[in-house]
Amino acid sequence: MCDYSLHGVSTRPAKVGDKLISTRFLNSLTRGFAATEDPSVAVCLLPGTELAFEQEVECDVLFRFLRNRKMGHKVARFRQLNSSKPTAHHDAIEFPGGATMLVTNLVEGQRATVLLPAPARPDVHEPRGRESGMHSKPMQ
Numbered sequence: 001m002c003d004y005s006l007h008g009v010s011t012r013p014a015k016v017g018d019k020l021i022s023t024r025f026l027n028s029l030t031r032g033f034a035a036t037e038d039p040s041v042a043v044c045l046l047p048g049t050e051l052a053f054e055q056e057v058e059c060d061v062l063f064r065f066l067r068n069r070k071m072g073h074k075v076a077r078f079r080q081l082n083s084s085k086p087t088a089h090h091d092a093i094e095f096p097g098g099a100t101m102l103v104t105n106l107v108e109g110q111r112a113t114v115l116l117p118a119p120a121r122p123d124v125h126e127p128r129g130r131e132s133g134m135h136s137k138p139m140q
Contacts, residue, residue, distance in 0.1 A: 002044035002091070006032055011042045018043060018114040020051070022106040031104045032091065036111065045078040050116040051093065058107040071095055075115075 002011050008027035012035075014020070020033040020043055033043045045051075057071040076093035079100060083090060091103040 002032060002042050006030055006042045009042045010040065011044050014043045014045045014049060014114050014117075016114055016117055020112045020114065022103070022108055022110040022112075024108055030089065031106055031108060033103065033112070045091075045114070046117070047078055047080050049078040049114060051076050051078065051112040052115050054111045057093070057095070057101075057110065059101050059105045060107055071099070071101065 002009075006025065006028050009025045009032075014033075019036045021036050021039060022031055023034045023039055024031045025034070025042060026040070033045065034041060035043050053074045053076070056074055057076060059071065073095040076095050079092045079094045080090045081092045081100065081102070082088035089102045089104050092100045093103060093106075094100045
């Protein structure tokens with residue numbers, strides 16, 4: 001699935017082994033994943049898809065004079081959040097330990113590989129009462 005805000009961008013589904021890069025697309029204010037060989041096409045992940053990043057994952061901070069925040073992990077699982085809010089960002093990644101981060105908050109240029117496909121029945125993760133860009137809840 002790709003975030004609602006990427007409707008103006010060409011998309012394709014992810015495959016195991018895909019090399020991805022976090023990017024901001026030309027027709028959108030949202031960041032997402034693109035294949036390293038074609039950065040103009042958004043690569044859509046299903047909830048539960050596992051990713052391995054080349055470096056420790058970093059997210060942007062609210063104030064540009066501060067350093068980017070390192071998340072302490074190189075692996076994550078794709079999730080969907082805010083499903084009850086049609087105009088909120090939905091694409092997120094969940095880290096071991098349960099913290100989640102919206103994909104649109106990823107620092108641009110981070111590289112990841114699709115490790116495992118989503119399970120046959122997508123596992124949509126919706127923390128109750130928390131719909132901001134960062135969450136902390138154990139994986140289910």
